[in-house]
Amino acid sequence: MTSKITHAKDCKCVVCGKQAEVFWPCFDPDIPSNPYCRKCLEKEQMKLLIELHKIDEKYKNS
Numbered sequence: 001m002t003s004k005i006t007h008a009k010d011c012k013c014v015v016c017g018k019q020a021e022v023f024w025p026c027f028d029p030d031i032p033s034n035p036y037c038r039k040c041l042e043k044e045q046m047k048l049l050i051e052l053h054k055i056d057e058k059y060k061n062s
């Protein structure tokens with residue numbers, strides 16, 4: 001039986017090109033998720049948190 005599931009470990013990190021460990025983001029099937037290595041994933045998640053925080057601030061100030 002052949003699995004059609006693509007494993008992140010078979011892909012390369014979209015940021016640094018090293019072996020990926022996880023696909024992210026994967027909360028919405030409409031959004032294509034990219035493979036990331038652990039290090040770059042942390043950075044991406046941090047960026048997202050900062051972006052969300054900025055949006056929060058925007059609403060607070062308006």
Ligand SMILES: [Zn+2]
Nearest residue numbers: 013016037040
């Ligand atoms: Zn990476």
